[in-house]
Amino acid sequence: MTSPSSSESSASFEGATSFEGAFDTAVVGRWAAPGRVNLIGEHTDYNDGFVLPLAIDRDTTITVGVRDDRLLRVASSFEAGVHEISLDDLDTTQMSGWSAYVFGIAWALQQKLGAQGTDAQGSDSQELTTAAGLDIWVDSDVPVGAGLSSSAAIECAVAVALTDLWHLDVTRPFLASVGQLAENDAVGAPTGIMDQSASLLGRADSAVFLDCRSLDAEVIDLGFSAASLELLVIDTRVEHAHATGGYVDRRVSCERGAREMGVSSLRDLDVDDLPRAAEVLDDETFRRVRHILTENRRVLDTVRTLREKGPGAIGALLDASHASMRDDFEISVPELDLAVATAQATGAVGARMTGGGFGGSAIALVPTTARDAVTAAVLAAFAAAGYREPTVFAVHAADGARRV
Incomplete structure (x- = not known):
């Protein structure tokens, strides 16, 4: 999320710390949606690939009041x-x-449902032309800029609230597509559908195995607790902005690679196509494509390994994912590399950066008994390098968006 420099009309107030301090309508309900950590599968989502995120026990909560006009505040x-x-x-x-x-979700619902008639989900879109305005108060404990998708948490909390209050008969996968449209067109960030899917479909102690082409989703048992493992998030506090810069460039590179390889999406290629890609593509585009193809394979291998051998056996896949993002996709930063290397050297099963890159967080899968040692080592390594002190905390797989 970024600070507003909005062109929509704005009424100023100072010092409000609650819904009641900001608005004069009555509260009708509260809804919450979690941030997410992507266990593996980075930048594969907008290439119609595979991802394995989990919703986390950090939420954005919205408090809502119904208005007697058509204003959304x-x-x-x-x-x-x-x-x-x-x-x-x-x-x-x-x-x-x-x-x-927030406003983008309302707009995207209008676009998806249409101004008239009945949409493919079976919901009478006339509801949107007569829907009451709302007052919405937003609060969150999902760290902003940490790569934990604070943006999707807002979008999904708002989406489930509007669905309830405007009596829309739509599915969770449909709402994920609404969130993606809002982020792409209202916010201007060319992201895929993974973040919204994780926030809407997440389950406790599980990850969401998502095919971003078919949107088929399967809940996968992680088994971290039974294996005495914890997932540490190392927030480097290096902020990033998806709507600008490298994220856009990487997406353009992937589209170029698919076009020059003669396919509609990199999903249509596999690692067996890499020798031909090396002949067809320039070096940079080849390395971008190689990351996507090998990362898709790593997601599939991680799901299989979780099922067959358990979470203690996925470390090498996490490590390889980071190396690919660092060297082929070039979206890591020195702070992320230091966090990963330090965790690996201090007993982590595996570690990788997570999220869109250029800052944000790394994750480390660690034995519960090594959590304190890994945390201390990371803090010491950052201090020795003269970096800003990171924030290190454990997250647990949690349920998705819901009415509180």
Whole structure:
């Protein structure tokens, strides 16, 4: 999320710390959606590939009141000001800053359901033309900029709330596509559908194995607790912005690679196609493609290994994923590399950066008995390198978006 520089109308207030301090409507309900950690499968989602994320026990919670007009107003615990827009005037050119994640969901629902008639999900889209306005207060303990998808947590909390309050008969996979459209067109970040799918479909103690082409999803038992393993998040506190820079460049490279290889998506290729790709593509594009093809294989291998051997056997796959992102996709940064290397040297089963890259977090799968030692070693390594002190904490796989 970014600080707002919004062009939608905004009513200023100072010092509000709650829904009641910002709005004068009555609370009708609260909804929450989790952030996510991607166990493995990075940048494969927008290439129609495979991913294995898990929803985590860090939530964005929204408190909602119903209005007697068509205004959608939003405020938060992390930014002064009330941002508002009419449901009759939703326009992505009038959305900016963090409030675009909220307004974008309402806009994307309109786009997906259509202005008239009945959509493919069986929901009467007339509901959207008569829907009441809402006051929405946003609070979150999902770290911003850490690669844990604080943005999707907002989107999915809002999506399930609007679904309930506007009586929409839609599925969770449909809402994931709504969130992706909002992020792509309202926010301007060319992300795939993984983050929203994890936040909506997550289950406790499990990961979501998602085919991003078919959108088929399967819940996979992780077995971390039974194996006395914990997943540590190492937030480097190096902030990144998906809407600009390297993320966009990597997506363009993948599209170029698919086009020059004569396929509609890199999903249509496998590691057996790499020798031909080396002949057809320039070196940089080849390395981008190699990451995607090998990462897809690593996701499939991780799912198989979890089923056949358990979580203690997936370490080498996590390590290889990081090396591929560092060397072939070139989305790591020195802080992430140091976090991963230090965790690996201090007893982690495996470690890798997670998220879009260029900052954010690394994850380390560690024996519970080694958690404190890994944490201490990472903090000491960052201090010795003169880096900003990271935040290190354990996360646990949790249920997806829900009414509280």
